[in-house]
Amino acid sequence: MIPREGAILALLRFLEENSYHGKIGSLPIDSIMKLARLVIDSNCFVYNNRYYKQIRGGAMGSAFTQVLANIYMYYWEQDLIKYAVEHKGIYGRDIDDIFMATNQTTVEIQQELKKMMKKDINIKINYEINTSVNFLDITITNENGQLKTSIYHKPTTEPYILPFTSDHPRQIHRNIPYAALMRAARLCSNVADFNSEQIRIDMSLLLNNYPSKFIKRQFNRFFTSNDAMSV
Known part of the structure; x- marks a missing residue:
């Protein structure tokens, strides 16, 4: 607080x-x-x-x-931003969620975070240091110095989307598969993860009564309009 x-x-x-x-x-x-x-x-x-x-x-x-x-956090985080820049790292924040990538050791990172905890007793820091972390709706993994991203789904996430039988303009239903695939294309850094997400999207649509022919047509629309081939 x-x-x-x-x-x-x-x-x-x-x-x-x-x-x-x-x-x-x-x-x-x-x-x-x-x-x-x-x-x-x-x-x-x-x-x-x-x-x-x-x-x-x-x-x-x-x-x-x-x-x-956000303004309060902006001034609080300046030391962390400076730390990331000095060590050629990455720093990003979304409201109260922070992501950092650095070449420093775990001990060095912990020492810096402890300094930040003492800086302001009103800011409580719960941190996780690993080669793979979940940040918002993304899983970010460090594979031999290369950052890999894929979509993160919380364990409690239900495969619920707007049912096909709902009384909405059909355009809304057409846009749901398209938008889901666009999100997957933007967040998945390799084809294998995108392919897994496409299967997940397909299953979610089927569970919400979307006809298979309708799904296939919208998937094809996505790949055609983005000049890409289906994976």
Whole structure:
């Protein structure tokens, strides 16, 4: 949970660094800060017929809270970014999920992460160091210095998609196989993984009552429109 005052200070710093004549667009920084305070300090909710006011963190699901958290994390992560650059590594973050690739030893990486844990007690780090890790919906594997990617499916994932019998425009159903194959083509770095994902997509479509001829037609449309051959 990000601290309120720390987040507000990070926001002020961010605005000052990216403003023009003390403004963001037509809004003065002072006005933005007052609005930010209003949003942060006015989170109220009802539980068991009693009113509560949130005094720590920000409201979950609030668009502003997410932006504020990203700004706070932006300044927090600069040391990790610098570390990755210095050691010719890779660094990426999506909200609160971070991926790093480096040539440093496991011990050296752990030491750097421990330093980051001490930097801000509000940021809790749970990490996994391995030659293969899952990041968002991708499995990233280091094979002899080459990064290989494939689609990651959570163990609890159900093969449910929009049923073919649903009352939606047929165009929606046609786009589902196409979009799934496009995602597989973008995320799978080799043909074998793409082929496995294509089989998975095929099975999911069949389980949701998509006719086999319809599936084949949409698969062919994908390969034809992308000037590729079926694998």
